[in-house]
Amino acid sequence: MHDATPQWRVDLDAQLSLHAHEPVSRFVQVATIRRDGRPANRTMTFRLFLSGHRLLFTADAHTEKIAELEKCPWAEICWYFPEARWQARILGTMHVAHSEDEELEQARRLTWHERTEESRQSFTWPRAGEPLSPLPAFRHPTPMRPPENFSLLVLTPDRVETLDLSCHPHVRELHTCQNGDWTSGRINP
Amino acid sequence: MHDATPQWRVDLDAQLSLHAHEPVSRFVQVATIRRDGRPANRTMTFRLFLSGHRLLFTADAHTEKIAELEKCPWAEICWYFPEARWQARILGTMHVAHSEDEELEQARRLTWHERTEESRQSFTWPRAGEPLSPLPAFRHPTPMRPPENFSLLVLTPDRVETLDLSCHPHVRELHTCQNGDWTSGRINP
Numbered sequence: 603m604h605d606a607t608p609q610w611r612v613d614l615d616a617q618l619s620l621h622a623h624e625p626v627s628r629f630v631q632v633a634t635i636r637r638d639g640r641p642a643n644r645t646m647t648f649r650l651f652l653s654g655h656r657l658l659f660t661a662d663a664h665t666e667k668i669a670e671l672e673k674c675p676w677a678e679i680c681w682y683f684p685e686a687r688w689q690a691r692i693l694g695t696m697h698v699a700h701s702e703d704e705e706l707e708q709a710r711r712l713t714w715h716e717r718t719e720e721s722r723q724s725f726t727w728p729r730a731g732e733p734l735s736p737l738p739a740f741r742h743p744t745p746m747r748p749p750e751n752f753s754l755l756v757l758t759p760d761r762v763e764t765l766d767l768s769c770h771p772h773v774r775e776l777h778t779c780q781n782g783d784w785t786s787g788r789i790n791p
Numbered sequence: 792m793h794d795a796t797p798q799w800r801v802d803l804d805a806q807l808s809l810h811a812h813e814p815v816s817r818f819v820q821v822a823t824i825r826r827d828g829r830p831a832n833r834t835m836t837f838r839l840f841l842s843g844h845r846l847l848f849t850a851d852a853h854t855e856k857i858a859e860l861e862k863c864p865w866a867e868i869c870w871y872f873p874e875a876r877w878q879a880r881i882l883g884t885m886h887v888a889h890s891e892d893e894e895l896e897q898a899r900r901l902t903w904h905e906r907t908e909e910s911r912q913s914f915t916w917p918r919a920g921e922p923l924s925p926l927p928a929f930r931h932p933t934p935m936r937p938p939e940n941f942s943l944l945v946l947t948p949d950r951v952e953t954l955d956l957s958c959h960p961h962v963r964e965l966h967t968c969q970n971g972d973w974t975s976g977r978i979n980p
Contacts, residue, residue: 629871631871641822676828676830678832693831733976771929774920790917
């Protein structure tokens with residue numbers, strides 16, 4: 603069963619292709635644990651799926667979320683498709699990719715290339731979250747290649763809960779992973 | 792300054808009235824801490840503001856999020872308005888309202904009244920998250936009044952971070968509360 607595509611991935615791929623024309627369908631909310639133990643939550647853009655159903659995101663290495671994930675690697679993504687009334691909650695560990703194989707090198711090139719000029723330039727900005735720097739500090743030229751602080755963040759999913767609110771009663775499924783094998787079952791909505 | 796409306800509330804109210812015709816603009820993602828210490832994240836519907844800039848949500852008392860909040864009351868809401876490219880992250884403590892003053896009693900009546908028939912009926916369903924019950928268990932008649940397990944969840948905000956991605960450079964503001972007084976300042980985006 604190791605090679606079978608888990609049901610949540612089949613369902614999520616269907617939602618993504620249904621909403622392929624809407625960039626907002628790739629925006630998800632990512633919950634992490636702050637360094638003081640309180641929860642944090644922010645919107646991030648899902649980039650692509652890597653092998654093993656891992657999810658790729660990118661981030662500035664200097665941001666607080668990277669420090670949070672270094673202390674506690676657990677994250678839960680909430681992915682809601684309002685028209686379909688379909689939600690996926692994806693719990694797993696999220697790590698910065700430090701060594702890169704061919705798949706990650708390719709992902710780095712692709713995710714840098716597909717960004718807007720503005721998004722690329724933002725990687726030259728002063729450290730996020732600190733007191734506001736003077737405006738000229740935000741006017742560096744856009745780098746041609748991914749700078750040092752352009753990080754790939756990889757989420758390895760462990761537990762996925764899907765909820766379809768378009769049915770009555772709602773359909774809720776729990777998908778769990780053990781040694782790479784996914785099992786799925788319906789639970790009470 | 793105790794009575795001055797904090798800037799984040801002014802900005803959020805402006806977004807809400809701009810998008811008043813879209814129910815999806817009241818959907819937010821709520822991050823909490825699971826009982827095992829890992830993060831949780833799910834979509835909830837913002838109902839209304841109470842006095843003191845507290846945010847009201849409703850939930851079934853039997854759901855896992857209530858058990859999570861009883862163990863750790865901290866929650867962070869992520870509220871993203873895609874068209875405006877504007878985000879608010881609202882960190883605070885979230886509690887079930889156990890005793891009710893006039894304001895909360897009114898909120899209970901209103902939030903029960905404005906629900907769909909389907910949503911009201913869902914409060915009679917078997918305990919969420921447990922193995923799937925047989926279908927007839929989901930066919931109870933809709934209660935006329937709010938049942939015991941219809942809970943008001945109140946978020947008291949403590950720290951709000953707003954991010955406006957429509958400007959260049961982006962505008963990020965940190966708003967913090969001490970003894971009911973809010974102070975705001977720009978930080979690096």
